Amino acid sequence: MEREKRMAGDYEVYQALPIGRVEVILGIDMANTEKPYLVCYCSQNNLFGIDQFYGAEGFADYMEAMREFTKLLHWEIEKLQTERSAITEPMPPIQPVQCLPIRSEDDLSGRIVVIRQEWLRPEFRTSDNQLVWVTGGFGVSGNSRGRAVYAETLYSGDEYRYNREDLMGFLKPEHTPTWAAEKLAQRQAEKAPLKPRPRGEAR
Incomplete structure (x- = not known):
């Protein structure tokens, strides 16, 4: 069976490179005589x-489109490097042996869970990036x-958004x-409902 084409509007996706939180896309539409090449994010x-x-x-020339494509990739790499440099402590990946399994009957609402490494892009x-609050x-x-x-x-x-x-x-x-x-304590404090003031208390 023929594989369905991935489209960005009228442009067929020719290259799609995931980097950081996005993909950088190069699309081609040869029916577009003025700008047959498209570069965008996804x-x-x-x-x-x-x-x-x-x-x-849109671009009329393929080489111009490729220059823009590589420029966007470079920008995303620089953003990732800036984010990493701001983290001053080691963040080793969490391994399965460090976790308790999630059972089908477990309710996850309001709990801290660990994301599988293979779900995340290599840079994350x-x-x-693995510890999340549901x-x-x-x-x-x-x-x-x-x-x-x-x-x-x-x-x-x-x-x-994740799948279970x-x-x-x-x-x-x-x-x-x-x-x-520390982060969990901070977030719990931020989300805790404010206690009502006793009647007559000064504002």
């Missing part, structure tokens, strides 16, 4: 995990038929790094 971090193309620019296979989704309930799990990265607070099978387990308490315990 992200799938949305509710349905579908392609979202943005930042598109570190503990600061916030919702049809896959969080025990024995649910749903798969979607929405979570915030514990270190940065960035929001992502992307989760490796619950981190064993003895393997919890100091930074993770």
Whole structure:
């Protein structure tokens, strides 16, 4: 069976290189006589995990398009390097032996879970990207038929969509790094409901 073409609008995706949180796309539409080459970004971090193309620019010349393509890649690499340099402590990846398995009946809402290394892109296979706080989704309930799990990265607070099978387990308490315990306490304090003032208390 013929493989379905991946399209960015009218352009067939010719090159797609994942880097950081995006893909850099080069598309070709030879029916477009003025600008047959397209360079843009693509992200799938949305509710349905579908392609979202943005930042598109058309080119008449292939070499000009390739120069723009490589320039966007270089920018994303620089952003990753800047992010890494801001992290001053080691972030070794979390291994399966450090986790308790997630059972089908476990409810995940409001819990800290570990993302499988193989789900993450190579540049993100570190503990600061693996530890996430589950916030919702049809896959969080025990024995649910749903798969979607929405979570915030514990270190940065960035929001992502996962499937339940992307989760490796619950981190064993003895393997919890100091930074993770501090981040969790901070986030719990931020999300705690404010206590009402007693009547008559000065504002």
